[in-house]
Amino acid sequence: MKYCCSFLLLLLFGISGGFAQDKVECWGRYEISLPAKVKGNPFDIELTATFSGPDTTLTVRGFYDGNDTFKIRFMPVNQGVWSYVTQSEIPVLNEVKGRIECIAPGKGNHGPVKVDGTYNFKYADGTRYYPVGTTSYDWMHVAGNQPDQTVKSLELSKFNKIRMLFFVQNFDPDYPEPSMFPFEIKKITKDEKGKPVYEWDFTRFNPAYFAHVEACVDKLARIGVEADLILFHPYDGGRWGFDRMPLEAGVRYLKYLTARMSSFRNIWWSLANEYDFLRELKPEYWDTFTHTVVENDPYSHLCSIHTYTAKYYKYWEPEYTHASIQDQAPVEGFGRAATVKNIYKKPIIFDEVCYEGNMDNRWGSLSGQEYLYRLWQGLIVGTYVTHGECYMDDPKDYSRDFLAVGGTFQGESWKRIGFTRQILDALPNPLHLCDSSWDPYTSTAGENYYMIYLGKEIKPEWAFDLPVKNAFYPRLKEGVRFKVEVIDTWNMTIAEWPVVFETTAPVKDRVYDKNQGRVRLPASPYLLLRITEVE
């Protein structure tokens, strides 16, 4: 049964083992495997392949995968016949030619996520994508069954993105040594405490480490989760030194990684987590690293970088497709996240707004309600807010800490993610404030489709009252009939108010109900009103 399952997945993802298979689904992956014994460092060999297909020619970089084998991976982006030819200084790797047929994508394959318009995302096939992600830094690097449990938890929770570290995290000095590293080890010595000190050969990679990460990313693809892969992080503290690589080593690593992984349709590049804490890397390195990733990714996957709280980055640079922000302040009140959106004019993801958890610090101790509140403060204005939870039994016991090592969710807010996504998926268009800065409460999702989030306020009723201005949609007119649904975002209920409302003519900037109608509200916080046209 297991064998059968793997075989099916192979077909589903269009992963080829060699030349034999010439059909691959759109946004699937085609892999060419070329045996070659070379002199010197095989990781130094330049190998590219040019794929020419319907309306598109793409040149992709190959890579050495160990065992005297070079590989080229390709993600076809249009259906139809593609021909390819390789280029290399090594004769046996040069002028290798072939043809593949790109067929319709399989079920659940919508292609990579792209920026849609100014503020939002869509899959390549045109399906809307609202990112509702979580975070687990080290889940891929944990031993045993835990990674598979993490994938199950993600599937159950309905998160559709995860932020995760490519390099293993050094949680504390007693955190065990990982079983694999991405680079070849030149030498291991011991420090005065008997701990290993590694000397790396940054010019030689360990393909098994990359293959493991790739397998994890493919598992995420199967459950519709985008892999927001964090390429550098400061949580190494010099233990392994991946937070202080020379510039050249960093560039080499990024070129190798993008050659291997650009063909993964669910990959996103996050240059760093808290890049400003990588104090051994010079600030100007980040431009070089960013350019390296963008220039070596022929598919232009989503790309951003993450800073410490409220530091903000130059996300206006064209290399960054969206802003990946750490700052809770913009989602702590009404309309604030809209200001960030208005400034950057790109999709905004608040990737860190503090986490649900029980940690004895200010960033890991939100209640589930507070996270859900922050999530909706972001969502209501058309920005996105990433989840994370860190429940720990003891300051040194990371075993239950999903943020750290994945596994099983312990908290409360994750249970509301599926319901939240239902509300989002029902929208005709992404949310946007109707009248930015003049009315921080009322959002539109199109003509005669409004949402008002009530946040923490508990009030007995809501008087029908909408702005005339409706963002980039036509202004609200007189005589439109609306129903109002009261959505309890915490308790996950939707109750339709039994009376239909009908708009007055505009009174200055607002319209009201002709009968001065009101909706009685339950005495609960975290309510959301959905106000939509009825016949």
Next chain:
Amino acid sequence: MKYCCSFLLLLLFGISGGFAQDKVECWGRYEISLPAKVKGNPFDIELTATFSGPDTTLTVRGFYDGNDTFKIRFMPVNQGVWSYVTQSEIPVLNEVKGRIECIAPGKGNHGPVKVDGTYNFKYADGTRYYPVGTTSYDWMHVAGNQPDQTVKSLELSKFNKIRMLFFVQNFDPDYPEPSMFPFEIKKITKDEKGKPVYEWDFTRFNPAYFAHVEACVDKLARIGVEADLILFHPYDGGRWGFDRMPLEAGVRYLKYLTARMSSFRNIWWSLANEYDFLRELKPEYWDTFTHTVVENDPYSHLCSIHTYTAKYYKYWEPEYTHASIQDQAPVEGFGRAATVKNIYKKPIIFDEVCYEGNMDNRWGSLSGQEYLYRLWQGLIVGTYVTHGECYMDDPKDYSRDFLAVGGTFQGESWKRIGFTRQILDALPNPLHLCDSSWDPYTSTAGENYYMIYLGKEIKPEWAFDLPVKNAFYPRLKEGVRFKVEVIDTWNMTIAEWPVVFETTAPVKDRVYDKNQGRVRLPASPYLLLRITEVE
């Protein structure tokens, strides 16, 4: 007496009438007047002068001032001897040489305002400058004594910046024709209603119009007010057509204006008011206009551009020295303006946050208290908030509307500006949140100098409680003794609390008073706590 006064002012500003005067104060103005009869359009003549002085060489552009006279204006930026030589294709304008001695600046002359560090301003002589400005679009273009009354009002109120339009504003169809225009009139016809329709010669300027603006800017300099000159605006509506000039005409106008006025030490360039409403100008024109101004201003005066509410501009471009923002949302609550500051990493001036007034609209009907509240919400985090007031007796009667035509202030908030500036001027450093996004209430002005704005909240007491983190200053230590002053920003009182506080050791992120001390507060809104070290 009037003659004597003008003579003194001439000396004070170092304005020369010709070659005779060879001493000019630093950041004063030296003017060379060169008679020349030329063929063709004298405004087409290129004339420059290179001034070489201590450590600096500056090339400035001259201009045709009518009456067969060309002029070169120069603002020396260092004390000492400067020599100059002119360049032109016209022999009589070429190779004119001379020397001037730049002497110490006179009283009240601190030089032009420059950006200081990341978020703030200083005068060229190092004196701190906190912009507390107001707005009067058309004050220069009003007939009679009104402009002089405006200057008196500005002096009385202690505003130190004013936003004002270079081109006259078309308030309504009945607004009278101005007595002068900046361009030569080719032809006047009448429309079907008998109103004049002008055809302009955009290649020929009216020097008298520019001279009038210059005289107004000099009057502002004398009372220490920076002239934030708005170079384009949409409030023409096609009546005179200055909102829809061809690109070439716009560039020509900006080159002429900068040649005439870059030597005015108190000039700031505001490319436009609500640039996005100038719908007849293509978006890309603004890059050209901005580059024209910056490249033709040898002194790099402050430069920005202003948009409609919440639209925000690419103030990260190097040409913009600061952000000139229209948006009330960031100053409607605690810490929000800090987010804007954190993103742009430049000085932030909220140049339009709605206005105090009695207009029947949402932008001109703030109470004086509400404006003062927004002012302090900006100031407390180290951003700046411009004032404006528009009191009108009738929707068509602009005579009392300071925003429109200047004159005399009618409102309440302007009376608090002098007091506000006293508080600012007493700061050892500009304000900045101690712990951005974690504590949106507490600001620092240096080591052991804090300010907390209480806004609209009325509460009986304030328990001594400060963050350990103190922005870029050393962390707050145990055993520091503080006094607390309760400043009523509306009633303009300062009351020192009689008990001295002494800090505990940090308790996580906060420090408290060793005796759990509290300050009893008056039952008033708009209070500000100033918490400073005592011996």
